[in-house]
Amino acid sequence: MKFFIDTANLDQIKEAQELGVLDGVTTNPSLMAKEGITGKDNILKHYVDICNIVDGDVSAEVVATEFKEIIKEGEELAELHEQIVVKVPMIKDGVKALKYFSDKGIRTNCTLVFSPGQALLAAKAGATYVSPFLGRLDDISTDGLNLIAEIRLIYDNYGFETQILAASIRHTMHVIDCAKLGADVMTGPLSSIDGLLKHPLTDIGLAKFLEDYKKGNS
Numbered sequence: 001m002k003f004f005i006d007t008a009n010l011d012q013i014k015e016a017q018e019l020g021v022l023d024g025v026t027t028n029p030s031l032m033a034k035e036g037i038t039g040k041d042n043i044l045k046h047y048v049d050i051c052n053i054v055d056g057d058v059s060a061e062v063v064a065t066e067f068k069e070i071i072k073e074g075e076e077l078a079e080l081h082e083q084i085v086v087k088v089p090m091i092k093d094g095v096k097a098l099k100y101f102s103d104k105g106i107r108t109n110c111t112l113v114f115s116p117g118q119a120l121l122a123a124k125a126g127a128t129y130v131s132p133f134l135g136r137l138d139d140i141s142t143d144g145l146n147l148i149a150e151i152r153l154i155y156d157n158y159g160f161e162t163q164i165l166a167a168s169i170r171h172t173m174h175v176i177d178c179a180k181l182g183a184d185v186m187t188g189p190l191s192s193i194d195g196l197l198k199h200p201l202t203d204i205g206l207a208k209f210l211e212d213y214k215k216g217n218s
């Protein structure tokens with residue numbers, strides 16, 4: 001399972017990278033705005049800065065919604081750095097763009113996916129990644145994890161190579177549940193990764209080991 005961090009915050013990306021388990025980064029226009037990154041030139045530079053910190057894939061989202069504009073913007077993003085994956089929304093022109101990019105060998109992440117049908121379409125169009133937003137489904141009392149399971153079943157039925165990138169992860173249990181369901185990738189906040197570390201018995205056990213060591217070596 002690949003671990004991506006879902007942020008445009010360089011300090012958090014560095015921290016996750018230093019842990020040694022980071023496989024990539026996802027961003028979106030809201031995450032960029034949250035870090036105060038505005039204006040096309042600054043945004044493009046920020047993507048390159050992120051690529052220079054991590055070893056893996058970095059999703060950069062288009063803001064165009066019309067086919068020709070999506071293509072123009074996506075090609076510009078893809079040329080920025082070899083690690084860039086073009087993030088395209090699940091709309092009709094987006095699906096056409098996914099097919100276009102796939103034919104040209106440009107890697108894509110189909111975003112804003114909320115149904116198995118949308119995920120099937122993204123795979124048919126040749127998306128590299130599909131991003132079902134499980135947390136946002138949970139937010140409206142719909143089982144987000146069930147969507148991950150449905151997409152896994154459909155993709156396995158036909159051997160689709162599109163990777164399921166479980167997105168809108170909100171906490172550590174989402175990570176565990178997505179791992180059980182066979183999501184290929186998860187993207188979440190740093191806290192969702194850090195949470196995997198924690199167990200009180202580890203802390204208690206380590207304190208006891210260190211205490212006993214000190215007793216025996218003082």
Ligand code: E4P
Nearest residue numbers: 006026027028136167168169
């Ligand atoms: C996916 O790539 C999105 O950036 C992200 O996971 C959305 O998460 P949110 O619902 O917490 O905003």
